[in-house]
Amino acid sequence: MSGALVLADGTVLTGERIGARGTAVGEVVFTTAMTGYQEILTDPSYAGQIITMTAPHIGNYGVNDADDQAGAPACRGLIVRALSRRASNHRAEGELDDYLERHDIVALTGLDTRRLTRHLRTAGAMAGAIGSDRDVRVLRELAAAHGGMSGRDLATEVTCDGSTRVPAAGRPRAHVVAYDLGMKRDIVSQLSARGMEVTVVPAGTPAAAVLAERPDGVFLSNGPGDPEPVHATIAAVRDLLGRVPVFGICLGHQILGLALGARTYKLPFGHHGGNHPVRRLSDGRVEITSQNHGFAVDLWTLTREDPPVPPVGEMPGPRLLPTAAVGRFGRIRPTHQNLNDGTLEGLACDDVAAFSVQYHPEAAPGPNDALGLFDEFVSAVT
């Protein structure tokens, strides 16, 4: 059955329909990850988005329960070049197509995904709608009517309903409260594997409720969309800073940045993939990281300087980040930088115990290079 993707700017691409029937509308983004489609589909950070996989063959090794990052996918749709009809892997428990249908994910295959990627790269991430190619007019209207990601508090939509406690694997060494802003399961596993008892709480949990748990540390999870409207969490973090060590990942990093008084901004087409080089500024080491975000923290907003203009046709250098900034809780140091575009990938506070990274040290999917950050958090809370 033929299907189509219609973008907000009117561009139409055609393919074959797979997954669930019906139409879906959302922000169309692309990820360059070559493995890990199931982790990507179930990463709540993709809430509200239609994911384009640049890797052509998707579904090759099937799906299984262990790789799910959440109970169900939060994304709106999936676009691939070639869906595999037959999975082959000893870990496979089912086919991707069935999985999409079961989870009501509308999807397309056979599309010129490279053309789509190039378009999004140059025109920026934009809304789109997928469905039957007979409904192009409807799809066009849906795409045009979509409000975009900015200003929407998606984290509150995907957070858990109430708090739960995950025991530490082995002897408990510390107790942390984790704000679930759309948290991936592997994050909890990484914390628990390091002897942390984790109390997972909803996005809107006030600081007082968290402190009542007497945690050794607070973790701010990844999550979807724009951090700015996630007011409740930002406010809670402000109350927690200085009282308990804080560690944030991805959206959690942005929330921390906002709590410290910095601003965030939308990247043209985001970072989604498993191959982003990130330099640890303390020693120059480069980690290959897993990334999935559309917004970033601007530390220049906490300095008196004007941000430098990024060089064209040259590798971005360290001068694209300020050496330090001063926010609500004192001095802030950039700790990590993306080597592709020079954007901020991590920060640490000198005067309160708080640090965060924009990327995903828990991998799943992606390289495990940065797992050590969880150990750093453990040392901070034990």
Added chain:
Amino acid sequence: MPRRTDIDSILVIGSGPIIIGQACEFDYSGTQAVKVLRADGFRVVLVNSNPATIMTDPELADATYIEPITPEAVALIIARERPDALLPTLGGQTALNVTMALAESGVFDEYGVELIGAGVDAIEAAEDRGRFKEIMGSIGIACARSHYVTSIEAALGAVSDVGYPAMVRPSYILGGGGTGLAHDEAQLRSIVAAGLDTSPIGEVLIEESVMGWKEFELEVMRDRADNAVVICSIENLDPMGVHTGDSITVAPAMTLSDREYQEMRDEAIACLRAVGVETGGSNVQFAVDPATGRRIVVEMNPRVSRSSALASKATGFPIAKIAAKLAVGYTLDEIPNDITGATPSSFEPALDYVVVKIPRFDFAKFPALDPVLGTSMQSVGEAMAIGRTFPEALQKGLRSLETGRCGLVADPSAEATTGTLTELLARLAIPSPERIFSAADALQMGASVDEVAAVTGYDPWFVDQMLEIVEVAAEVATSREDPTWLRTAKRYGFSDAQIAHLWEIGADEVTALRSAAGVMRTYKTVDTCAAEFEAATPYFYGTFEDENEAPVAGDRTVIVLGSGPNRIGQGIEFDYCCVHATLELAQAGYEPVMVNCNPETVSTDYDTSSRLYFEPLTPEDVLDVVAQEQPVAVIVQLGGQTPLSLSVPLEAAGVPIAGTTPEAIALAEDRERFAALCDELAVPQPASGTARNPHEAEQVAMGIGFPVLIRPSFVLGGRGMRIVDNVDELRDYVGSLYARTHGEMDLANEPLLIDRFLESAIEVDVDAICDGSEVYIGGVMEHVEQAGIHSGDSACVIPPPTLDPAVVKEIEELTIRLAHGLEVCGLLNIQFAVKDGEVWVIEANPRASRTVPFVSKATGVPLARIATRVMMGDSIAELRAAGLLPTTPPALAGRTAIKEAVLPWKRFPAEDRVLGPEMRATGEVMGIAPTVGAAYAKALRAAGHVVPTSGTVFISLNDADKPEGIRLAHRLADLGYRILATHGTAGHLARNGLDVTHVDKVGEGPWDPVRLIEDGRIDLVINTPSGTRARGDGSSIRQAATRHNVPCITTVRGGRLLAESLRAGGGLDTVASLQSHHARASD
């Protein structure tokens, strides 16, 4: 960390001649590295014995030594050049092994040479299989259960633990040399014996077999700040048990979940760290049990490799170039990614396409071999294809191979499958070059994916993708001329020829239907980043999508067609010529565009031309590139037979061909028409005739007089050629041809060509350039072996050592006459035979030849570049005036240059090493020195022959060679050789005053020559086979010599030159750089 400033000069070691397992990928890697090191201000000294490489071009390194890559020669070069550092990781196993030998002998300490890239400890840790396993164990990485042993007895002990079948793996080897799977004690004994011999340190591993597991490779890079990245993952379609070099491989890996892939990645990086590869690239191989996911590491190569070249071409990430920069101190994040220009090299390429590499085999040239694949590599080349999906890339790859197939299925040239499905499935269990096609046949006959996967060991995912191809073919077949199926078929990689076959119409009709339906090829960019960043790379592949990324054509574009996968007879020499053409075109202000599908080569480096199209060299694919690029000319005469045979369809489509016209090319190729032209030009040719049936063949042969040389016209490249002495042999031969073609030989349309065979004639090769009015003679080369031995298998010498100047003059005159007669514009190669002072023409090829690089290196005149200028309209006179050509023909200033062929006998011990009119050499080396003897001595050493200056020689001569053989025997006796011979030869030599020891015939007594060879009591074998009866004793003696590394000479002329070389000692006192030779010559 920036570039090191404490080193100024670096010695780079190349990999020597092209052999099976070590091919032109090392020219690609070495060339990249030398270029980048020099650009960074280092003085680069290079040693490589292979003249056909780009890396040995005199402009590339500061000092280029075309000398044997032996510890002795390299030590001399180090003493002379005093390099600060040595980079051992670019020249394959050869460079690593020489480096280890030099380290052991203390040369590096003596001269203060630092190893960069990988140190001795790291090389040892990776290459010594025993130590490697220990290290892996210590960091918790699993390997197959194994024991390493240094004797057969110990091997028998080890097998009681690992059980049969047991895998035998020698240390420090390449291309799976000496490896094998032993199913019982007898096999174990023979494989271990050979393995101990193959390993330079006499060590083999006896290992649990993991036959049938999935095989993967990761290409890893590490810098001195300990940053590590994986550039590419490669999955083998053929499971463990088929060498990765002989497997169809796919990038990126297709059947690993992210968790499994990341674990493998972590282990690969941990492996590099533990082994201690400080900087550069390494290849780590894994095996995975498909049933459980259990993973073991198979081996790691601490250097660039065939796989790293493939990975570079597959991703656009230039591993060798980056490895060289890392070796001199840079870190990955300091080096920009060429392709984006604005992002660093410390990243992992993201692919949005699928790459398939398919090996190419030449089993037809080695009739004694079973075309069965195993752990020891046998392929001679490879093709790579890029498609958006696996089915597309697979079908493109199969038609890139140039074995006559258009794709996986629906192939007009495919033989009909025979037998039942059960029989077919049984055949599928045996890995062979044909297996992929048989698997498709089985699917077509209704076998299930699981059945095919179970017998082949292919992962079911791949089999299911193949089934999709089969299903599309079936749909297309039932939807005749329905354009809606065209797009689907094209996206599954079907060529127009396949669709035409299904629709029973012409391929051109399919093309027409396609353009009417708007199903046009689009080009996508290989950009390392899946389009995430803007890329400036001019590297494209064709596919069928919505968007075309190739730029709008310019008006000074010239397309150079490459030579496709390497094969015996068409190898690196042609790639060298194509690369030279692109360099010259760029210099002349054109935009060179390369079309080729060989991942090993310099020509498919995206840096080489203005734009690279990685595409199959078929009319359909090439015509589409032409349509895209709108070239002012297409160069077809530099890439060997492949582009030459495209000239006709190209011309028919109105494409402008540079230089010699397709019509003239066809005239030279058609032996009947060429004979007529020779008559007309009064150029003597051996009497010849054409036979259109067996009876006629006898008549023609008798008319000409025996012996005759017969060749079928339906196969090219000397295939099926035979020298025939009498009518009986003639009948046998024709019978065997019928058998080989399954009775389908059609002599009426493809007649037999019969020539008078010139016995004991001297063969001469000439390379020349003609501009239409003037002819430049590039070089006249005298062959060492007599006519009848293929020019590619014969050593050749420049200037001619024994030819009379009058004969040389005559050869030059005939060359000029033929050049004009054929209306050559560009290069021309002619082979002559000189017999009793008379000169005969054997064949003329109006194209670049195998000897162009050798002649260019010997004389300092870059023939392919000059020819490119000529094809683009410059005259020889103009080029001379511009100083690009010497005013007088180049003299070698008292030097002699010799090219020696390198043959794959060691790899194929079952094959009789007799030379004949079929070419079987895989590569070549060059020796250059003041005397013929010294030059040959070096060429022999470079080719791997170690002939002691005295010892015991076994001589066995055929009757024709006996008179000449006496002089040879005297020379050897004078050198102090003790002579052994069997009855006939012994009597003859004794009667002529030689002191000869009689030995028995093979198998007839205690002094059995085969036994003597096995016992190490013979140092040299001279055995000249008699005609076609080269079987029996001679053959078992020659095979014994091959097995035991005893040099074996099969021609008297070769023997004579050998004696001369022995008089010259090793020739190493003449070690000198190419630049110094050329400077002398132009003084």
